[in-house]
Amino acid sequence: MEEKDSESEKEAGLLCNDDEEYQFGGSVPKFQFRVGSSKARWIAELGMAEVELKRGKLWTTTGIIRTGKTYCFIEEALYLSEIGELQLLGDEDDVVISLKDLYREIAEGKCGCCWEDYEVYRYLKGLGYILGRHGVPWTTKDVVNTTPSDEDESLCAGEFSQDKDSITKRLSDMQICDARPVFDVYLPNSHFKKSSPGEPSFVACFSGDSPPSKEEIEVLQKRVASPLMFCHIVEGRASFFSFNSIDLLVLP
Amino acid sequence: MAPRWKWKGAEAKALAEPVSETVLELQSSFAQTVASGFLSSCNVLLSVEPEQADLLDRCCFGRPVVSVEKDKRWIQLSFEEAFFLFYKLKCVKISLHGCSLENEVDLWRSMSSFKPNFAISYKAYSHLRSKNWIVRSGLQYGVDFVVYRHHPSLVHSEYAVLVQSISGIDRLKVWSDIHCSVRLTGSVAKTLLVLYVNGIVKTENMNLPLCLEDYIVEEQTIRRWSPELSREDKTRT
Numbered sequence: 001m002e003e004k005d006s007e008s009e010k011e012a013g014l015l016c017n018d019d020e021e022y023q024f025g026g027s028v029p030k031f032q033f034r035v036g037s038s039k040a041r042w043i044a045e046l047g048m049a050e051v052e053l054k055r056g057k058l059w060t061t062t063g064i065i066r067t068g069k070t071y072c073f074i075e076e077a078l079y080l081s082e083i084g085e086l087q088l089l090g091d092e093d094d095v096v097i098s099l100k101d102l103y104r105e106i107a108e109g110k111c112g113c114c115w116e117d118y119e120v121y122r123y124l125k126g127l128g129y130i131l132g133r134h135g136v137p138w139t140t141k142d143v144v145n146t147t148p149s150d151e152d153e154s155l156c157a158g159e160f161s162q163d164k165d166s167i168t169k170r171l172s173d174m175q176i177c178d179a180r181p182v183f184d185v186y187l188p189n190s191h192f193k194k195s196s197p198g199e200p201s202f203v204a205c206f207s208g209d210s211p212p213s214k215e216e217i218e219v220l221q222k223r224v225a226s227p228l229m230f231c232h233i234v235e236g237r238a239s240f241f242s243f244n245s246i247d248l249l250v251l252p
Numbered sequence: 253m254a255p256r257w258k259w260k261g262a263e264a265k266a267l268a269e270p271v272s273e274t275v276l277e278l279q280s281s282f283a284q285t286v287a288s289g290f291l292s293s294c295n296v297l298l299s300v301e302p303e304q305a306d307l308l309d310r311c312c313f314g315r316p317v318v319s320v321e322k323d324k325r326w327i328q329l330s331f332e333e334a335f336f337l338f339y340k341l342k343c344v345k346i347s348l349h350g351c352s353l354e355n356e357v358d359l360w361r362s363m364s365s366f367k368p369n370f371a372i373s374y375k376a377y378s379h380l381r382s383k384n385w386i387v388r389s390g391l392q393y394g395v396d397f398v399v400y401r402h403h404p405s406l407v408h409s410e411y412a413v414l415v416q417s418i419s420g421i422d423r424l425k426v427w428s429d430i431h432c433s434v435r436l437t438g439s440v441a442k443t444l445l446v447l448y449v450n451g452i453v454k455t456e457n458m459n460l461p462l463c464l465e466d467y468i469v470e471e472q473t474i475r476r477w478s479p480e481l482s483r484e485d486k487t488r489t
Contacts, residue, residue: 127479188483211430214448214472229477232427240477241430248411248445248471251384251401252270 040077041089042097047111049077049088058085061130061192065139073133074111075121078102082122117182119233120204128188134181134203134224138194179207179216181224182231202229204240217243253443255401256408266402271311271384275341278307282343289327289334291348291359293366296334298327298344312386312403313337330389331363331370332377339461340378360461369420371463376415376447379469394436395444411445411473412437418450424474434476444474 038056040049051063051070062080063072072080080086081099088097105111106118112133113121121131132138184200186192203226207216212230220228229240257263281304289298298314305325308314313333317326329337337344339356346353353359364370377397380387386400390412398409414423414433424430424446437444451467 124479128483129479209427211424211427214470232430234427238479239431240479241434242475242477244473244475246445246471246473248380248383248385249401252267252272 037084038080038086039089040072040086042077042091044091046071048073052089056085060194064132064136065194073113074102074105075113075118078106078118079122079125116206116231116233119236120231120238121183123238124183124185124204130186130189130192130197131183131204132186132197132200134184138197179205179212179220179230181205181220181228184226185229200226202227202242205230211241212243214243218245253410253441255410256441258406258408262402262406266406271386271402274307274310275384278304278311278313279341279343281307282337282341286343286345288345288347288352289329291334291346291353291362291366295331296329296344296346298329298334300325300327310403312388312400331367332374332387335359335363335374336378336381340381356461357459361459364459369417372417372420372449372467373415375449375464375467375469376413378464379447379449380413393440393442394433398442399445409442412440412442413445413447415447415449417448430474434474438476446472446474448472 038051038059039053040051042049048071051059051072054070058080059070062076063070065071077086077088078099081088081097081102088102089095090097106113106115109115124131181203183204184197185202185204186197187201203224205212205220205228207230211232212220217228227242229242232239232241255263257266285301285304287298287300287304289296297317300308302323302325305316305327308327309316313336314327314329317328319326334344334346338346338359346359348358348362353362363374367373373396377387380397380399386403387397388400388404388409390396390398393412395412396415397413399411399413400407400409412433416423424433434444448470449467450470453463453466457463457466
């Protein structure tokens with residue numbers, strides 16, 4: 001994983017305006033599990049982890065709340081595991097799930113997040129942005145009906161299966177350029193509240209191997225109120241483009 | 253991006269002399285003395301009086317051909333510029349092989365035969381000109397046109413324009429095209445502007461300038477966003 005070293009970043013800034021160069025400068029930092037990192041348990045049927053022990057303020061901007069419990073998606077679990085903030089435990093036992101297993105899950109794209117999505121997630125999180133899966137509320141008001149945990153799981157499963165469907169569709173439609181909204185992105189904000197997150201600054205979208213067509217952008221923009229930003233990742237280098245319909249000014 | 257005026261007082265000068273007014277001046281001057289030119293396979297060569305050459309320069313039509321001739325000036329016009337002066341402003345006459353092309357249809361067809369997709373290119377050009385932007389070739393920036401909000405001596409161009417049409421060659425069809433065009437235009441402080449020129453040409457309008465009425469132009473900018481530079485949200489309390 002490439003990390004920016006702030007010293008070489010400043011230096012590079014003096015020489016050129018090219019921010020992409022920053023990605024390859026600097027040394028790889030060493031993360032260590034901090035004493036008393038958070039713990040979460042992976043629930044295979046949900047494709048999510050239930051947080052059992054929270055440490056640190058990071059949970060104000062990570063994970064979704066359902067009937068008082070916090071759950072996180074695979075990209076959140078993986079990111080926190082990578083930076084040593086989370087120990088992810090297996091379903092059946094307390095064996096820590098290895099990064100290798102998590103990378104494999106992401107590579108297979110079965111939990112609603114593929115590798116491309118994860119690279120953007122990690123990159124923006126590393127810069128301090130707040131990310132949530134598009135279309136998934138940060139928190140829901142308690143719903144009436146069956147026991148809280150059942151309702152909870154079916155809610156999550158429902159959202160999860162929607163995500164799963166969209167990923168499956170994308171994998172099978174490789175020929176067709178499929179523009180899809182993936183993450184709601186908020187600017188770094190120490191006062192962020194899941195109960196009232198406000199509108200995201202933009203929605204990170206992917207269009208696959210080709211840039212999005214004008215029609216795809218129009219269709220997507222009709223469905224999504226926030227500005228759209230299309231991500232393109234190649235070899236760990238992330239670029240973000242916005243395509244905006246304008247009406248060129250009529251001059252005097 | 254805010255307009256980058258080239259010198260102090262340039263903005264005031266631009267405000268005092270709107271492009272549209274200079275174009276009207278050009279029209280009335282040429283109405284009295286119609287200039288004539290002739291068509292080649294790639295441009296139109298126009299012969300004008302020195303005062304008219306000056307007006308053409310102020311409106312940014314064509315490039316002067318430098319020569320020792322003093323009483324006449326030669327101006328080299330692109331097809332788009334020439335057709336605009338002929339069809340829209342009605343101030344030039346153009347001939348081909350010694351015959352004057354009085355009829356806009358003949359001129360249209362001649363230009364179209366020399367330049368593929370002339371219709372689309374011209375539609376984009378006239379769309380921009382009709383909004384009173386100065387339009388010049390964008391070749392040196394890898395685009396079709398660059399547009400200025402006033403004379404290039406007063407201001408830098410703000411947009412680099414790529415013309416895209418279903419009927420034409422697909423530009424920006426792979427990601428590296430987007431990266432390339434956005435980076436290039438950004439490095440010269442311009443915003444990439446894509447003009448989508450599309451429409452279904454009515455059968456009776458095929459091969460006629462009337463087909464221009466069947467086209468619609470839609471504008472779209474493409475910008476690259478830098479996450480490192482945008483982290484401060486000044487709007488949130």
